[in-house]
Amino acid sequence: DSGVTQTPKHLITATGQRVTLRCSPRSGDLSVYWYQQSLDQGLQFLIQYYNGEERAKGNILERFSAQQFPDLHSELNLSSLELGDSALYFCASSGDSSPLDEQFFGPGTRLTVL
């Protein structure tokens, strides 16, 4: 158990819909990372927040957005969903903002878009 929690574990929805994935980092960690893992694209870095502020951006689509709240939990919002958005979405946390810090990954949310 990494100490990072993600909800929900599974999510099934239809194309065009909007969903919110939630992540609670390890106690004391200030950074939260979001990754997307689909079968054909491996693990893709989406975005990082550090202490409430956006720190780094990866291959995140405009239909996707994220935020980190004062209690440090984070949410990833996915809108206008497409079939290709079906994937495992991982959240990771680390103590500091540097990508050198060990990242602790949550169990993931499996999103299925029908």
Place this chain on the structure above:
Amino acid sequence: LAKTTQPISMDSYEGQEVNITCSHNNIATNDYITWYQQFPSQGPRFIIQGYKTKVTNEVASLFIPADRKSSTLSLPRVSLSDTAVYYCLVPNTNAGKSTFGDGTTLTVKP
């Protein structure tokens, strides 16, 4: 961002030493090399990190030659439970990004 190249897959047998090599030709001076392990349907888990020469912990060793254009993750005496995907990544401290490559799928056979 330093791009990494690893073999797509490797097979081994229980008890053998496994070496997985990663190429990162355009690694920057202040970049480190980090390895993660991922089991199916689980998030990746940190294994080891190094800058140069050799780093060893209770799980693995990491060998980095002087030019730092490649690195080798060494897993001593693997068991069936070491079957996983192993990712080499070079976190870019300037851009603040961590880019995982395609990883190496290691299959350990009895």
